[in-house]
Amino acid sequence: MRLKAIIRYDGTFFSGYQVQPNGRTVQGVMEKVLMKMHKGNHVRVTASGRTDQGVHAVGQVIHFDTELEIPPENWLRALNTMLPDDVEVISITDVPENFHARYDVSEKEYRYYILNAKEKDLFRRHYTHFVKEKLDLGAMSEASQHFLGSHDFSSFCAANSKVKGDKVREITDIAVDQDGENMIVRVKGTGFLYNMVRIIVGTMIEIGLGKRESEEITEIIAAQDRSKAGKTAPPQGLYLWEVNYNKKS
Amino acid sequence: MRLKAIIRYDGTFFSGYQVQPNGRTVQGVMEKVLMKMHKGNHVRVTASGRTDQGVHAVGQVIHFDTELEIPPENWLRALNTMLPDDVEVISITDVPENFHARYDVSEKEYRYYILNAKEKDLFRRHYTHFVKEKLDLGAMSEASQHFLGSHDFSSFCAANSKVKGDKVREITDIAVDQDGENMIVRVKGTGFLYNMVRIIVGTMIEIGLGKRESEEITEIIAAQDRSKAGKTAPPQGLYLWEVNYNKKS
Numbered sequence: 001m002r003l004k005a006i007i008r009y010d011g012t013f014f015s016g017y018q019v020q021p022n023g024r025t026v027q028g029v030m031e032k033v034l035m036k037m038h039k040g041n042h043v044r045v046t047a048s049g050r051t052d053q054g055v056h057a058v059g060q061v062i063h064f065d066t067e068l069e070i071p072p073e074n075w076l077r078a079l080n081t082m083l084p085d086d087v088e089v090i091s092i093t094d095v096p097e098n099f100h101a102r103y104d105v106s107e108k109e110y111r112y113y114i115l116n117a118k119e120k121d122l123f124r125r126h127y128t129h130f131v132k133e134k135l136d137l138g139a140m141s142e143a144s145q146h147f148l149g150s151h152d153f154s155s156f157c158a159a160n161s162k163v164k165g166d167k168v169r170e171i172t173d174i175a176v177d178q179d180g181e182n183m184i185v186r187v188k189g190t191g192f193l194y195n196m197v198r199i200i201v202g203t204m205i206e207i208g209l210g211k212r213e214s215e216e217i218t219e220i221i222a223a224q225d226r227s228k229a230g231k232t233a234p235p236q237g238l239y240l241w242e243v244n245y246n247k248k249s
Numbered sequence: 250m251r252l253k254a255i256i257r258y259d260g261t262f263f264s265g266y267q268v269q270p271n272g273r274t275v276q277g278v279m280e281k282v283l284m285k286m287h288k289g290n291h292v293r294v295t296a297s298g299r300t301d302q303g304v305h306a307v308g309q310v311i312h313f314d315t316e317l318e319i320p321p322e323n324w325l326r327a328l329n330t331m332l333p334d335d336v337e338v339i340s341i342t343d344v345p346e347n348f349h350a351r352y353d354v355s356e357k358e359y360r361y362y363i364l365n366a367k368e369k370d371l372f373r374r375h376y377t378h379f380v381k382e383k384l385d386l387g388a389m390s391e392a393s394q395h396f397l398g399s400h401d402f403s404s405f406c407a408a409n410s411k412v413k414g415d416k417v418r419e420i421t422d423i424a425v426d427q428d429g430e431n432m433i434v435r436v437k438g439t440g441f442l443y444n445m446v447r448i449i450v451g452t453m454i455e456i457g458l459g460k461r462e463s464e465e466i467t468e469i470i471a472a473q474d475r476s477k478a479g480k481t482a483p484p485q486g487l488y489l490w491e492v493n494y495n496k497k498s
Binding site for chain 2: 127
């Protein structure tokens, strides 16, 4: 039986999502709990994609296979009882055997939280990116619209990325909103390159600060050169918000 | 020269304010930084009072003596550069040699944050106390008014407290407010017993849940018996908000 779970995690104390030799990871924590439930047998967990160290998730999706005969609602309780307090399973459902958490993704949404205030907030330092200088919402909004559609996003892909194949990705929706001192950038797309959202946001922040013009986005995209875009915004503001799938699941 | 500093800290990863043999403490971290600045000489830091493990501070006050001739604004920068990211100095000023951060306190304000919502918030688990069942704001507000004035607060003092002398304390102001899913209890007083605010809030929550009547407060206070009051609310919702002093400082 294949199960699909929506999980939420606080990325602060994880060395990212994906298992690695050293460091606590979300995948590692999930697989450890599943191993206990499966009498020591390893259960491989597959996610919609990785998230980096410090990046959070509100709606990450994973799948795994099991032969345990447990109703989904009991799975939810069992996992949440055994998981540490920085990972939470939101829902769990059985899906067809051919459902795949990564290959079947139709669209993903990320949100990036910026605290644009005079003073930083100690209690939110792991959950938002603090920018002291006033950001120009109008300029950032205008800039954001240049990202819409299909483009080669090489300029917005980490230089050390190991992505094979082309770097054309499609942004289907992007918006910047302000709620008091909180600024939120929402980005939806059918696929994302490594650090793509953080480089988009980092570049938009430079536009919001008046260091660049919003029209530059078109040129930066056309350049297909990472050095033309802005800095990579830090991980703590980023949330993997939602993952959508084709009809199968 | 005696300096007074207002400090802010995230209590999550501290074993409380006060130095102890094992465990990271706010006082320990402050004294370590000051020792570096004073070429290895120990500088004792005195606070307005302790806070427990997991309790936060927005306006804790400390004092210490120094012979270094550094202008206050440089002190601020130097300390904040050397302090870890969960402690922050908000202001630093020189005060008369007879100023004392603990003895001269005239009034303290604590705030307690409750998240009264259907779902807990993973990202605020260290910063608010989650209560799922709907709380009755009116009943809690009514209850709060019974605490006002001078009372023997033995019923609201941790049973293992080592307080000598009487347990009469004065609450000068208390209020409960709601802002969407956030409920905030504000308590001002001239002095507090060990765990006093957390037991007051824990008892008020039981009233908000309909497990007790708001009028019971008077009887609970009169009983002078810890077992008559409610549970101690957990530390993560509590913030030492402000400390006020007599004219001297």
